[in-house]
Amino acid sequence: MRRLRHFEADGETFRVGDAAFVVTEDGGEYESDEENEPCEICGEVEKPHAPKQALARRGRCADRSRARGCGEQDGREQEGGEGVLVPMLECGGCLRGFHLDCLNPPLDDVPKGDWLCEACAAGNPPPRRARALTAVEKLLAGRLGLARVEGFWTRGDGPPMVDLRWFLRPEDLHTGRLRHHGAREVFLGRGTAEAPAECLLRPVPVVSRRAFAEAPPANNDVLVCDYLYDEIAQVFQRRLEDEEEEQAADGLHLDDYEADSGSDALSDDDEAFKLVAATSLKPKSHTMPLSAFGFRVHKRVRKQGGREWTEKRGAGQLGALGAAEVPAAALGGDPGPGGLLAAAAAALAPAAVPRSMPCRGAERAALAAFLEEAVAAGEDCLGQCLYVSGVPGTGKTATALEVVRDLRRRATAGQLPAFRFVELNALRLPSPQHAYSALLEALTGARAGPKAALAALEALFGGAGAGGARGGGGRVTVLLVDEMDLLVTRQQSVLYNIFEWSTRPGARLAVIGIANTLDLPERLLPRIASRLGGRRLVFQPYSREQLKEIVLTRLADARVSAAFNPRAIEYAARKVAAVSGDVRRVLELCRKGAEVAAEEAAATAAASPPAAGAAAAPAAGNAPLGARSSGCVEMRHVDAAVQEMFSAAHMQLLGRACRLDKLLLVALMLETRFSGRAEAYLEDVAARLASLLAARLEPPVAPGDIVAAAARLGAQRLLLADAGGRRLRMRVALNVAPADVAHALRGAAAVAAVPWLAQLELL
């Protein structure tokens, strides 16, 4: 049996991983379909423009998200010239096309979001067509199939066969077609089939909903798939976007390694390392001799959780991990109740990293220059190491990943030679030595313990200078080591080995190390420092203007700039820049401010429902124009957030301390003042307390209670105290500023409890 990577027929090339239309048995006679549909009104497919109009992109409405009536323009417009066509708008309900000009009244621009034709808006069912025109419509009518190609193979001299995994239409789900299902939405199921490869019609791009909304493609053939569906368990699973990128990039490094020529079952075309069985979802166990390195490649088996995963994207049973229904909030980016403020809070979430980090242009350029040089050097890549440092929250890892993503895109486009990228994070490893295992697994897919991995890596990176060329292909490996200071061990062998390998001629390893301390290389052993070289990149903490710009950019990207008063952002940026310059802090502060403002708005809306009129209830849901009371985040909201996030807890705790605790603190302060030392023995403090109480004719306190009170305050760390077992021989010292204690002891509650406190001189 031979496995093929691609298949050509009728001028179309199908690759593994593509989605394709499949001619099914119940499709009836296959007729050629038209790629583009004509307009319903004028009957023409293309209609030329009057030259004066600007051309908006030919847009399509994606799905049934709620119409946003804010009427914002689509910012990406180009100047039209002659010969450009009138855009055609597609109805979200019936998929019929209408020219913008042909509509009554004619539209100038593609409306944002959903658009329904008159019939669908009125709720009428779409008129039946005489025949389904386009392939997509045939698919939706059930006369054409859609499947993902899992692999091609041929046995002996037989015809090439293809392994397919079916896509499902919403009608095929257990819920049927629901309101929120888009017209072009399909679901990737678990059912598979084998078929002769001639049944494939043509490849179809199947993209995620977000990609579809951002960049609608030019032709008619596009489908949206966001979820996997398990027919047996009847649950859904999301397809995540970053996974898809990795999926694309995974294919890059697989053809580096030659298969063992001894096994004749495999040929050059085979994907030697992709040992996936596509015909069934049970994993096959395969071990392959890796004679270049003397190791066997085992499939990665996850030992916890009871399922065996064969690929990274795993295809196990979904079971309890699938969603029984897609939650409403996840559809169409609906920010939920609270409208603008909630959308602003979502835009400021830490995970919503923008595609391109603002205010890091110089650092990005430096990183890009380093990596381009390393990657372009190819065979001559030698000793390329860069050390990146900066306090937490300055965007080091994010910038590095962004640069790598950009380079990958260019490599796929052919502008740069292909390269491998491995990311290691020292805090995600159980121990520093496991860095070897992680590196080996990322490079070859082999799992081994630290010692074996070290030996394998030594062989891989050309221990004697000769072996490196075999694993070649000339690809450079870029290694990103995050939190590098935690890989420092006593003999520092891990870091030494990594940097040593990068200086070997055949290894082609470029290393970027990221840590917080500026002078980490100097503090390491000199031999490592010399290998690390002099290339440093320092990420300075953000300044006030940069923080402000970052927040404004985030808000602008999500188009919710109106939610914040710029002075509030300025205040937040000042506050954070004065302390740390940490971008996470300012984002969290603004997010909390938005929440405070939203709560205030909800409270005022609840307090005055009749004043708002009859539209109060639905308006509370989407009131983006609520500028009447506080639809905007003001400085006072950010101030409230600052109070919560930056205030110290000890003042309130001191205020609420019980009477005995307060007396103990007083006695301690007097004792330390009179003895001149910072700490005191509890027995001395107890003696002083006894004298205080005796002087005011109050009953004495038992020693057990004093010990318990000291232990209680010590547990809260208002005092620093020894273990309570030492009883009166504990040493105690104040852990909060004496001025704070004095202030708390002058408070109303304290004076009410202990009236004579006011007369004492505590400071």
Added chain:
Amino acid sequence: MPIDWLKRRTALTGEATARNRPDDSESGEEIGSICVSGSSADEVTAFTDSTNAQSKRALAKASPAKRVSKAALPPVRGAPAAGAEAGAEAGGAANACVLASFAALSAEERAAGVRAAARFISRRLTDPAGGGPEEGGGMRLRGELGAHATALGRRLADVAARPGVNTSVLLVGPRGVGKTLVVERVLTQLAAEVNRDPGCPVLGVVRVNGGVHAEERAAFREIARQLCMTFSLQYQRSASLEDNMGFLADMFLDLRRGHKAVVFVLDEFDGFARRPKQTLLYNLLDALHRSDMQSAVLCLSVRHDVMHMMEKRVLSRFSFRKALVLSLAAELRTPARPAPAPAGRAWGPPGGAFAVGWNAALRRALAEPALLAALQALHDQGLAEPRDLAQVAQLAVLGLAGDPGFLRAADLAAAVTEVAGSQQTLVDAVRGLSVLELYMLVAVVRLQRRGGAGGASFERAFAEYSSLQRLHRTADAYGRAAALRAFERLLGAALLEHPGGRTERGALREFAPVEARAAHQEIEAGLARHASCPPLLKAWLAHEVVHQSAPNDDD
């Protein structure tokens, strides 16, 4: 505030009438009856027939329903008569008639009611977060806790509903004040709302404790175990740390795909934050930051400065949201009405007349000034956290007798005294010593007080004790072997300790230096409360030299 807390937690909320039992249907009118289950019916019978064991068994074999129906309540007809007897004021009449109706219950009903009440209230006190709506889970939280719970509930509801909203919160407050209670309440409520399908939960909760799972290996294993249990995966105990870390990373991906939400509750957070390499915290918080996972990390701690213990990388990823949960305020406000609950069921609170009487008696007891003063003193001492008040209530309720059957101020005051004295452990220990041990202890204290080189040791203490006995010729003169045994018992009871830690091997234990751990006042107090402490001993403790002419009563 402590009064308010006590009142709400010990009131029976069965003001509504209980259901009728089928045997009384012929009477046709509302009978306030006590709801007794089969087992408490047995208890009823056992209570009435405490003397005769045989008849107890015979009665237990008889059908419980019939037995109880014989003891059915007469309808509350005694009220007007009692009212006529009682007196003028309406309030007084109401009280009196309530108490009269309570008194109209026969002894069996009262006993049964008392037992049911004790059981119900104990359960409510020991498990304030769980149980059904009638039990702890339905009690209203006090004002501050309620505010925290609302805010936290809102945040977590957001997390469970929408992807991309994740949060981390730190709750700080003294011990026993209600932090875990707030978290558990909020999570129970949210889970009830969100997890509709038991096979496919939408919200999962993972609880780890910094005292138990401080070490990374244990923490990751526990997290893996709880995740596997919640989402029906197969858990393998033999997975290594690397496997569990990989599992957690994979699970984050899976949870994102399936629109699931997970809440991590880290109790005793300072146990995690104290470590120099905070892998678990970094992995959890970094996962929140890197992806749009629907997850929340709730950290509970007693130390108010625990945020500064976190590593700078972890601290940068932590949102600085804090919730400060404070102790009960000192002022006593007017108590609120307890919320009405449905009629009593088999294991629920007793309903009907018993509940009415109970609540009225409770209100009266809690208005007495002596009890209020005792509670105030408890609060001043710092032992008035909700956990300690729960202990007070528990002690009071468990000490109930069948007659009269409701809580009195004296019961509550006794419980308060017991809790207040709970810190006097060494005094109690001294109180329980034998006379020879007391002599040895006092000898050590005298030697310590005198100072001098070498400190106290068994030899010197025995010499001291012998000299006293020679001087006074009391009846408490014992030999060296007995004295050594007494000394060892004092060491074992931790009233004496070796100051430097353990003694070196080979050093004769009679010569090893010892120190007394109890303070002078504590020993004095212990001697004062001792049942049979000779006055000579007290004098010996108080003065350096005791003359022979001091009166010594040898009994």
